[in-house]
Amino acid sequence: MTWVLILVIALVVLGVMVFLLKLPRTGWEITAAALLFGIAGYALQGHPGQPGAPQAPVENARLTDQTLLKERQQMGAGFGQGQSWLILADALTRQGQFGAASDVLRKAIAKSPQDADLWVALGNALVGHTEGVITPAAQFAFQKAANIAPDHPGPPFFMGLALAQTGRLAEARVLWAQLLARSPADAPYRPDLQSRLQQLDSMIAEQARMQGGMAGAPAAPPPGAKPAQQ
Template sequence: MTWVLVLAVAGVAFAAMVLIGRLPRTGWEVTGAALLFGLAGYALQGHPGLPGAPTPAVENAAVADATLLKERQQMGNSFAKGRSWLILADGLTRQGQYRAAADVLGKAARENPDDADVEVALGNALVGHSEGLITPAAQYAFRRAAAIDPNHPGPPFFMGLALAQSGRLVDARAMWVDLLARSPADAPYRPDLAARLERLDQMIAASGGAPAASGEPAPAPAAPAPASGKK
């Protein structure tokens, strides 16, 4: 019965190409041979009698952390000019397409050079593309964001996170301690920041180091040096 259906489908496909697709007569033999070749391959390798065995979808380990995306959105300006670009980039990062998100945000940064949120998102996309490691390009994006808006919590928070993921725990802690010290008591990101800082202290202690005093300030991400006017 299966082969009857297969042959019927092949016949219908050939008839459709001839009658609907206006296949010229000179191509009938070649098209028929191609269909027969496909049927021969199916006869050799096809197993229509085997039961189906669907496999669950493989989760992409590179997809963005939804909590961090929400946190960055809470830290940003909902009415900034680059908001539409951020929505598109966030959709790409949720699928793990960090390179595409970075390309989108790079264009957004050129069109909106005074939008700190775009620079923070660009830094995050570049960190995601490098599998969690801090890169010079990502550092530059975070520093650009800090230069645009020195009070924005995103640059020190996410740059500190990237530094911690890169093994630079003490540097990350310095940024987070300073950010926590100057964050409003009702800031929505403050509980998560405090919890991350506590875990970071435990990691530093476990590695044989000693965390600095909890009130020790640290400089925010340095702004990039201004370009020279000389030619």
């Protein structure tokens, strides 16, 4: 009965995505494959007959990815109509399949090139694919989203995040400070943005302190030089 229930749930999920969320026909196969892959994984590792043993959650890379997905969802939703594509791309992103998510989003953008949310998601997927390094393609995606929807908070936020991850702290701060200045007081992402900006300021101050200490240190003698006489 457990397997019957699991299959029924999978069919219901697929039906909701196809008929209610209007998932494009080109995404049916990959969505069904993802569901079957999840069922297969449960068949190999699941033990429904064993008693539960709840434990404290462990923070890992996937949790961080999900946090960023939540941020993007809070910042989007009102700037495009490609939600069915975003659902599929987010599912792939949660599994760390950034390349596949990028491919899905490129197909979605080909159909809806003026959807700012799709461009933001593509930029995030490209950054994830390069493990946090901002590439010209990712930068183009964020800039495209900003051009389509100048009020969209996603492009400056995630562009700044990518810049900060690559050590370009001052550039990231400019973007985040401008975003905070124009963000509504009741914006759901505002508290997180303020917290991140404070952390960034601390990092910049620490970086300046270390650079000042290195500048004030005496230069090392060249190799082979004789020590100075006291």
